[in-house]
Amino acid sequence: MAQCRERHGRRRSDRLLMPLRALRWPCFFLQRLIPFTGDRLFFTVWNMKQKQTECKRCGICCQKGGPALHGPDLALVRGGRLPMENLITIRRGELAYNPLSDAIEPVGQELVKIRGTGQEWSCCYYEPASKGCSIYGGRPLACGVLKCWQPEETLALVGQDLLSRLDILGAQDPLRPLVLEHERLCPCPDLGEVKKNLAAQDGCALRSLEGLVNTDLAFRDRVVREFNLLLAHELFLFGRPLFQLLQASGVPVSESRQGLKLTMRRNGNLTEGHR
Numbered sequence: 001m002a003q004c005r006e007r008h009g010r011r012r013s014d015r016l017l018m019p020l021r022a023l024r025w026p027c028f029f030l031q032r033l034i035p036f037t038g039d040r041l042f043f044t045v046w047n048m049k050q051k052q053t054e055c056k057r058c059g060i061c062c063q064k065g066g067p068a069l070h071g072p073d074l075a076l077v078r079g080g081r082l083p084m085e086n087l088i089t090i091r092r093g094e095l096a097y098n099p100l101s102d103a104i105e106p107v108g109q110e111l112v113k114i115r116g117t118g119q120e121w122s123c124c125y126y127e128p129a130s131k132g133c134s135i136y137g138g139r140p141l142a143c144g145v146l147k148c149w150q151p152e153e154t155l156a157l158v159g160q161d162l163l164s165r166l167d168i169l170g171a172q173d174p175l176r177p178l179v180l181e182h183e184r185l186c187p188c189p190d191l192g193e194v195k196k197n198l199a200a201q202d203g204c205a206l207r208s209l210e211g212l213v214n215t216d217l218a219f220r221d222r223v224v225r226e227f228n229l230l231l232a233h234e235l236f237l238f239g240r241p242l243f244q245l246l247q248a249s250g251v252p253v254s255e256s257r258q259g260l261k262l263t264m265r266r267n268g269n270l271t272e273g274h275r
Contacts, residue, residue, distance in 0.1 A: 052148075052149040053149065055147070055148075057131050057132065058131065059126065059128070059131035059132075060148075061143075061146060061148060062122060062123045062125075062126035062131075062133065063120055063122045063123075063126065064122075065113070065114075065116050065121050065122070065123060066113050066114025066115060066116060066123040066124065066125070067113065067114060067123075067140050067141075067142035067143055067146075068090075068111045068112065068113050068142060068162060068163075069082070069087070069111070069112045069113065069114070069140055069141075069142075069162070069163040070140070070141045070142065070157060070160065070161045070162060070163060071161040071163065072141050072161075073140045073141055073163060074163060074167060074168065076138055076140065077163075077168050078168075081135060081138045082114065082135075082140070084168075084232070084233055084236050085230060085232035085233060085236070086114060086115055086124050086125075086232070087112050087113065087114060087115060087168075087236045088112070088113055088114075088115040088116075088235045088236060088239070088240075089110065089111075089112050089113075089165055089235070089236055089237070089238070089239040090107055090110065090111050090112075090113060090239065091107070091110055091188040091239045092106075092107055092108065092109055092110050092188060093106050093107065093187070093188040093189055093190045093191055094106065094107050094188055094191060094239070094240075094245055095107075095191045095192065095245075095248070095249065098158070099155060099158060100155065100158050100159075105192060106190050106191055106192040106193075108159070109159065109162060109164075110162070110164045110165070111162045111163070111164070112162075112163050112164065112165060112168065112236070114140065115232070115235065125139075141157070142154065142157055145157065165179050165236065165237065166179065166180075175227070175237060178223055178227075178237060179237055179238070181219075182216075182219055182223075182237070182238050185215055185216075185219055186212060186215050186216040186219055186238075186242065188239070188242065188245070189209070189212070191245060191246075191249055194209065194246070194249065194251075195249055195250075198251065198264050201264070203264075206262055206263075206264055209242075209246065209251075209262055210260070210261065210262045212242060213241075213242050213243045213246065213253075213259075213260050213262065214259040214260055216238075216241055216242045216243070217241060217243070217259070217260065219238075220234060220238060220241065223237075223238075243260055243262075246262065251263075251264065252264075
């Protein structure tokens with residue numbers, strides 16, 4: 001695990017004393033639930049009250065994050081319009097807002113989204129000065145059909161014909177086997193079930209998660225070292241680190257010389273996973 005973090009100029013001994021937000025992965029991920037396509041629909045009612053009939057270029061939809069990619073968008077990826085470093089994978093089991101159920105729930109199938117930037121996680125192609133899109137002529141399908149005042153087309157896309165990492169990576173791509181290996185060794189658990197198990201004070205579940213968290217980090221460190229991966233490529237290939245997903249679900253995470261430790265509250269006290 002030292003390799004990823006030493007790339008930030010810190011020795012392992014120093015890193016153990018530093019908060020988790022100082023690690024390789026950006027701290028704004030820690031509490032961010034990345035939504036499905038259609039997450040911008042929260043302001044639909046406002047627009048309906050205003051009797052809106054066309055885009056006002058307010059920029060709010062772009063500020064709320066990039067869209068999920070669908071089948072027709074594969075040509076944009078393969079043609080270089082949407083490079084890997086501008087994509088992020090949301091793995092099956094992660095928590096996200098679903099506009100169809102109007103609830104935060106585990107993702108039922110993998111999806112790939114355009115990554116965001118900054119604390120607000122605005123779409124990386126959003127241009128604040130002009131409130132426009134830098135790839136408007138080659139924007140993804142979900143952006144093309146989005147009408148915040150008339151959401152039916154956007155809602156119809158939710159969960160349909162989603163692109164996955166294996167759709168994007170060619171059969172001969174040397175990174176493809178790494179994705180398959182990571183999924184085999186470090187599958188993302190159903191985080192809805194995780195929350196239930198931890199609420200039930202299931203110590204075995206906590207210990208199992210702790211092992212998975214450290215396996216995930218060890219795998220990433222090895223691959224980053226062998227392939228010299230950028231963080232942006234890592235987030236597409238393997239999604240966000242499991243420890244960050246658990247933190248967003250309220251699981252305390254800390255560091256020790258043996259690796260990351262998970263804790264849960266039991267009768268008001270914190271209980272460690274490997275006890």
